[in-house]
Amino acid sequence: MKIFQKETQLGEIFLKFIDIYSESVIVFEPERYEILYMNQKAKDFLEGNPDLSTFFQEDEYLNFIKLIKDCHKVEENRVISFKRNDNKKGVLLFSLYPVAYDDYRTVCFTFKDITEKINKKEEKRRKNAQLILQDKLKSVDLVTSSISHEINNICNFMVNNLKITFQAWNDIFTIIKEYEDENGEFLIGGISSSEIDKVIPRLMISIIDGINRISDTIDDFRKYVKEGLNSETAVIDINEVVRRVVTILNHHIFIYTENFNFNFTEGLPKIKGNMQKLEQLIINLLMNALQSLPNRQRGVFISTGMTSDKVYIEINDEGVGIPKNIMPHIYEPFFSTKYSSGGSGLGLYLSKSIIEDFGGEINIQSEENRGTKVTIYLPYVLENGKF
Incomplete structure (x- = not known):
């Protein structure tokens, strides 16, 4: 009788301890997946609704049930996502503790909401990454400024030379036409002399367009880097x-x-x-x-x-x-x-x-x-x- 009373007292003490425990606690009978007990923190978290299926996505809920039923050893510090009241995703940190008494088996599920902790950690990581990016962009800006200056100089040099070549082409074409009038149509680099007046100017214009695209691409990249430094x-x-x-x-x-x-x-x-x-x-x-x-x-x-x-x-x-x-x-x-x-x-x-x-x-x-x-x-x- 005394042993029974002592066990009863210990049980009551244990339940009181669980009730003031810092984490939410739910005790399951795993075979039937039946909730035997919830401490006050768990009741508050679940807002009095013991149906856990409403707090998880279907696939995660099925995995959770399997974890409870198959729990024969301690599983600590695992995470699972859940549906918050605002319909956003939250994250629980949980542990499972199998407890056996004679032939009676239970599983103690302890958990706490770490969503805010994860969000703060992620926000801190984002800010640190932004600071690192800003520092890198400053270095990239110096390099791209130097490179773009050199490339633009080369592009300007090429365009100016092409303009001179284009002006010279008018005189060259006059000579070609005179030769063609005296000797008939002939090939220049595989191009008929009768078509050369259309092909060469078109080629020169396409080269100038290509050079301008190079310059525009460099300018766009510089603007992108500059804007990265400006928040x-x-x-x-x-x-x-x-x-x-x-x-x-x-x-x-x-x-x-x-x-x-x-x-x-x-x-x-x-x-x-x-x-x-x-x-x-x-x-x-x-x-x-x-x-x-x-x-x-x-x-x-x-x-x-x-x-x-x-x-x-x-x-x-x-x-x-x-x-x-x-x-x-x-x-x-x-x-x-x-x-x-x-x-x-x-x-x-x-x-x-x-x-x-x-x-x-x-x-x-x-x-x-x-x-x-x-x-x-x-x-x-x-x-x-x-x-």
């Missing part, structure tokens, strides 16, 4: 930003696809925000799209447009798509967007954060082996500068 808010033309990104990534586009198209709606209202962040966002989303392509025959298509209160940038790819079981997790912190054959950059968690900084939203539709459509909606600025 100030500005009024932005999204078409201009997308065009610049396409210029910067032109080499990568050629590597990944022979089918790249863009369609801009002209005259769109402007948006307000940090231009460098928007450029970096589009670069990463476009690189994700390119890297998802299984071959160069598959394409990527970019378009811009507007709704009643927002402008949008839409990136369609004919890539491998995102598997259905991954779609619910794509915005989670630290989740990799390298679905199958690529996808580098910020990750969709940080991309979504940047878009929210603009007061916008992102929508992703994807079908495995068919492709993905990413649409970014951003509120535009009215003429008086207001949204």
Whole structure:
């Protein structure tokens, strides 16, 4: 009798201890997956609803049940995502402790919400990364300034020489025509003398256009680096930003696809925000799209447009798509967007954060082996500068 009383007292003491324990505690009977006990912290966290299926995605809930039923050893410091009241993803840090008494087996599930801790850690990492990036960009700016100065000097030298050559061509062509009149049509470098007056000027103009493109690309890159050093808010033309990104990534586009198209709606209202962040966002989303392509025959298509209160940038790819079981997790912190054959950059968690900084939203539709459509909606600025 005394032994029974002592065991009863110990049991009551144990329950009181659990009730004031710093973490939420739920005790399960694992065979039937039945909740035997919850401490007050767990009740508060679950808001009195013992149905855990409402707090997890279906696949995670099934995995959780299996963990409880198969728990025969201590499992500590594991993580699982859950659905918060605001419909955003949260993260739980949990441990499982199997407790057996005679032939009766229980599993003690202890957990705490570490979402804010992870968010703060991620925010700190972002700020540190931004500081490192700023420092690197300062160095890159010095180098690119020097390189662009030299390249522009060379480009100007080539253009000036071509202008002189073009002027000389008029005299050369007169001599060619006189010779042709006396001796008949002949070939110059495989080109008929009767066509040479059209071909040579066209070649010279195309060379000048190519030199100008080199100069424009260097200028765009310098502007991109300069804007990376400037975190100030500005009024932005999204078409201009997308065009610049396409210029910067032109080499990568050629590597990944022979089918790249863009369609801009002209005259769109402007948006307000940090231009460098928007450029970096589009670069990463476009690189994700390119890297998802299984071959160069598959394409990527970019378009811009507007709704009643927002402008949008839409990136369609004919890539491998995102598997259905991954779609619910794509915005989670630290989740990799390298679905199958690529996808580098910020990750969709940080991309979504940047878009929210603009007061916008992102929508992703994807079908495995068919492709993905990413649409970014951003509120535009009215003429008086207001949204």
